[in-house]
Amino acid sequence: MALLTPEDLENLSMQLEENDEIARRVTGLDIRGICEALYGTKPGSEKVGIIPITAGNGVIGNFTSSLLFIAQYFGFEGFITEHPDVTGYYEAVSQGADIIMMADDHIFTAHNLRNEKIVSNHVATGVIYADIASRFREASSKDILVIGLGRVGYAGACHLVNKGFNVYACDPNKEFLQKAVDELNIKPYCSDDRKKFSMVFEATPNADTISEGMIEERCLVSTPGIPCGLPPEVGKKYRVDLVMEPLVIGVASMLYSVIQNQ
């Protein structure tokens, strides 16, 4: 999995504002509204204990401070522990954290100690970006393209199948594709199919995975990016809206998914 860099996390609040405005325009809901609609939950100032983790490549600059900003923005009470790792975990629980958030190089998790709900960033990110794509108000049909069937893409594809969309998907890894066909009954898509989509959810670690043969003249692309799958020239040539930012939307989805339903 590609690791975030401190540079990815600069000016998060500006990226959030921009994506909130785009989401509102193309779906009718801002990120808060999408989270509430997706999970049926509303934050009630739950206390989020954020623990720096030194495993693997170690602490990433701006990461825990970004989580604190995101938790507070969406109405949670947050704090970053003074110590990392096990000492930090003990500190967070001792200080009354309701929800624990921490990440090593493989899993970034939110765990609600009160209701035992637990989620990974992969699943929460796949579900919300797929959901955003599926809410495109100018969609021409219920056909939706999923590019990438790894842990993020598969979770998003599963969510879209459950919502009743006609899910087409592609992944260079034939095993990933076959697993999704067998388990989710998605339709395999290859670019020479000539079929075009007005809704695209992209979840790959590569750039420029979206070609102009895949998209209709008016299209919504929703992706956690890093890097962006939409080539700039394609985005300019067609009327494409892009919802993409590196961390906030996925973390909001994590937090809303582990709090109590109203």
Ligand code: PYL
């Ligand atoms: C959650 C991000 C989204 C994309 N890649 C994931 C990533 O970079 N994971 C690693 C996070 C490591 C955090 C580090 C710290 O600062 O506590 N252990």
Ligand code: MG
């Ligand atoms: Mg990507």
